[in-house]
Amino acid sequence: MTTSSATLVPGAAGPWREVVASARAELYRLRRWGAVRVIVGAWLLLTLLFGYVFNYVSYVTGESGFANEGATSTAALLVDLLPRQAPSVMVQGMPMFGGALMMVLGALAAGNGYGWGTWKTIIAQGPRRGAVAAGSLLALGTVVVAVVLLTAALTLVVSTAIAGLEGASMALPEAGRMAAALGLGTGVMGMWAGAGFLLGIVSRNPALSAGLGLVWALVVENLLRGVGGLVPGMSAVTDVLPGTAAGSWVGAFVGTSASGDTSPGMLTVLDGTPAGLLTIAFALGLPALAAWRLVRSDVA
Amino acid sequence: MTHTTVVLTDRLTKRYGDRLAADGVSMTVHRGEVYGFLGPNGAGKTTTLRMLLGLVRPTSGDATVLGRPAGHPAVSGRVGALIEGPGFFPYLSGRDNLATLARYRGLPDAEVDAALDRVDLSARAGDRFRQYSLGMKQRLGVAAALMGDPALIVLDEPTNGLDPAGMADMRRLIRALADEGRTVILSSHLMAEVEEICDRVGVISDGRLVREAPVEVLRGASVLEVVGTPTARLLEVASRLTGEGTVRLDGDRALLDLDEARAPELARALVQAGVDLHRLAPRTRSLEDVFFEMTGAAAAASRDTLEVTA
Numbered sequence: 001m002t003t004s005s006a007t008l009v010p011g012a013a014g015p016w017r018e019v020v021a022s023a024r025a026e027l028y029r030l031r032r033w034g035a036v037r038v039i040v041g042a043w044l045l046l047t048l049l050f051g052y053v054f055n056y057v058s059y060v061t062g063e064s065g066f067a068n069e070g071a072t073s074t075a076a077l078l079v080d081l082l083p084r085q086a087p088s089v090m091v092q093g094m095p096m097f098g099g100a101l102m103m104v105l106g107a108l109a110a111g112n113g114y115g116w117g118t119w120k121t122i123i124a125q126g127p128r129r130g131a132v133a134a135g136s137l138l139a140l141g142t143v144v145v146a147v148v149l150l151t152a153a154l155t156l157v158v159s160t161a162i163a164g165l166e167g168a169s170m171a172l173p174e175a176g177r178m179a180a181a182l183g184l185g186t187g188v189m190g191m192w193a194g195a196g197f198l199l200g201i202v203s204r205n206p207a208l209s210a211g212l213g214l215v216w217a218l219v220v221e222n223l224l225r226g227v228g229g230l231v232p233g234m235s236a237v238t239d240v241l242p243g244t245a246a247g248s249w250v251g252a253f254v255g256t257s258a259s260g261d262t263s264p265g266m267l268t269v270l271d272g273t274p275a276g277l278l279t280i281a282f283a284l285g286l287p288a289l290a291a292w293r294l295v296r297s298d299v300a
Numbered sequence: 301m302t303h304t305t306v307v308l309t310d311r312l313t314k315r316y317g318d319r320l321a322a323d324g325v326s327m328t329v330h331r332g333e334v335y336g337f338l339g340p341n342g343a344g345k346t347t348t349l350r351m352l353l354g355l356v357r358p359t360s361g362d363a364t365v366l367g368r369p370a371g372h373p374a375v376s377g378r379v380g381a382l383i384e385g386p387g388f389f390p391y392l393s394g395r396d397n398l399a400t401l402a403r404y405r406g407l408p409d410a411e412v413d414a415a416l417d418r419v420d421l422s423a424r425a426g427d428r429f430r431q432y433s434l435g436m437k438q439r440l441g442v443a444a445a446l447m448g449d450p451a452l453i454v455l456d457e458p459t460n461g462l463d464p465a466g467m468a469d470m471r472r473l474i475r476a477l478a479d480e481g482r483t484v485i486l487s488s489h490l491m492a493e494v495e496e497i498c499d500r501v502g503v504i505s506d507g508r509l510v511r512e513a514p515v516e517v518l519r520g521a522s523v524l525e526v527v528g529t530p531t532a533r534l535l536e537v538a539s540r541l542t543g544e545g546t547v548r549l550d551g552d553r554a555l556l557d558l559d560e561a562r563a564p565e566l567a568r569a570l571v572q573a574g575v576d577l578h579r580l581a582p583r584t585r586s587l588e589d590v591f592f593e594m595t596g597a598a599a600a601a602s603r604d605t606l607e608v609t610a
Contacts, residue, residue: 017406021403021404021405021406022404024403025400025401025402025403025404028396028399028400028403029389029392029396029400032391032392032396033389033391034391035391116387116388116389116390117384117385117386117387117388118387118388118389119387120355120383120384120387121386121387121388121401121441121444122401122404123353123354123355124353124354124355124376124379124381124383125376125377125380125381125401125404125405125444125447125448126373126376126377126378126379126404126405126448127373127376127377127404127405128373132404135404298350298355298356298357299350299355299356300350300355300356
C-alpha cells in the first residue's frame, strides 16, 4: 500500500484543509442517508400542505378550516397563495415545524455517531477533533442551506402554478425580500439544527436527544411562555429562549398576512432586529458549544 | 526513548469515578514487532489503547506514540486502529464507509479499493454495512485501519466473530503487516492467537501491566517429562544426571530441567539403571499456563490489597 501525494497528513496540513476535508466526508455520507431525505421530504410536504394545498382547497370550496383559521375572505386567501407572498409562506412554518425537523436531523447526525461508534472510528483515523466538529457542523449547515433553497424553490413553483390556474398576478416577490427570507430561514433552521447537534453530543444518544429536543421545541417553550405572565421575572427568561427569538423574527418578517392567518410558532414577543440578532447568536453559540464538548470529552 | 521504540507509556492511569480502568501502565512497543496485549475481559486493554489513540485522556501518566504525545494530530494520521469493534455507518456500503473515512483524511479512493482487497472484502464491498456478518464487519474495520500506509496498527480483538478460516487469514495478514516493517499492537484474550503471532506480550490484569516480555521468555525453558518405575530409582538417576534441585515430581511424572538434546543420554542412563521407561517427552508451558499464573497472582494480590485496605 503506498501513500499518495494527495494524502492529507493531519497536523501537517492547515486546519482549514482538515475542516474542508471533514465537511466533504460528512456531506458524502449525509447525502446517502435515507433519514436526511425523509426529514427534508417531510418538511417540504408540510410546507406544501399547510402553505398551499389546504388554503387552496379552502379558497376553491369556500370552506374554512384550521389551516386558514382567521381568514377574512376567500379573496384574501388567494393573495397569500400568489408568488408575491412566497417569502412569507416559505418561512412561516420554520420556527416550529421546520425547526423541530432540523433539530431532529442535528440530533441524529451527532447522536448516532456514538451509537454506531463512528465518532470513535473517525477520530481514531487521525483528523483533529476540532476539524471533525467544524466539518460536521459545516456539512450540517450546508444541508440546512439546501433545505431553505429547496423550500424557496417549492414555494415559488407552487405559487406560480396557482397564480396560473387562477389567472392571478404572477409577479415575483422583490429580490430583497426573497433574499431576506433565505437569510432568515437559514438562521432559524440552522439554529434548531445546531441545537439538535448539541443535544446529540451531550446526550450521546440519538433517540434521547431527538425526543428531548422535540419536547422542548413543541411543548416546553410554549408552556413557559404561557406561565411567563404569572410568575414575576419569568418573562425575562422566556423572552430570550430560542423558540421565542426564532418565532418573533419570523413573526416580524411575515407580519399580518392578507388573510389574517398566523402559523404556529410565529410570535410578536420581540421586535425583528433583536429577535434576529438573538437567533443568530443561538445559531452560532449552540454549535460552538457542541464543538467544544466534542473536542474536550472522551470518546468511548 | 530509543529510535526503535514506537510506543512508550509511563504510569498511564485512567480513573472512572471510583474505578481504576488502567492503573499505572508502563509499556514499551518496539518498531516492527507484533505486540500482544493480553488480558481478561475488563482488564483495561481497551482503555489503555484508547489512551494511546487519543480517544480518552489519561487521568495521569504519559504516553508517547511515534515520538509524539498520544493523540497528536501528526501521529494519529500514521496510526491505523480498530478499537472495540468496528464503528461504521450502517446505511452505507462497506466501500462508501471507507470512502467517507478516506475523505476525512484526504486519501485517494485507490486506498479504499486496496484496503478492501487486502482483507478480501472486495466482492461484498457494495453491500450495506448493516447486512454484513460480524466477521465481515471486523474485516472492514481492519481495512479501515490499513488505509493511509500506517506505521503503527492497533487492533483490538480483530478476530472476534471470524470463523476458523477467517481467523487464520487474519493472523496471516497481521504477520504480513509486521513483515512489511509495520508495528502491530494486537489486543486479545485468545492465548493461542497471541502465542502464534506475537513477538512480545504485555499481560494486563485489573488495570495493571503484570508482565511484559517476549513470548518465549514468558513461557520459560522447556522441561523433560519422564514417567518410569520404580519412581524412586528414576529420581535418583535423574538427579545424578541433572544435579540437585533440578528434578521435581508432579504426580507420577518427574519434571527435569534438562536440555532436550540430552534426552537420549537420560534414556540410556535410566534403562541401564533398571528403570522401566514409560514416557520421555519435552514439555513446554503454554502461554495459557503462564497467563493464568500471572493473572491469578495479580488478582489475588489485588484482593489482598483490598482486604488490607478494608
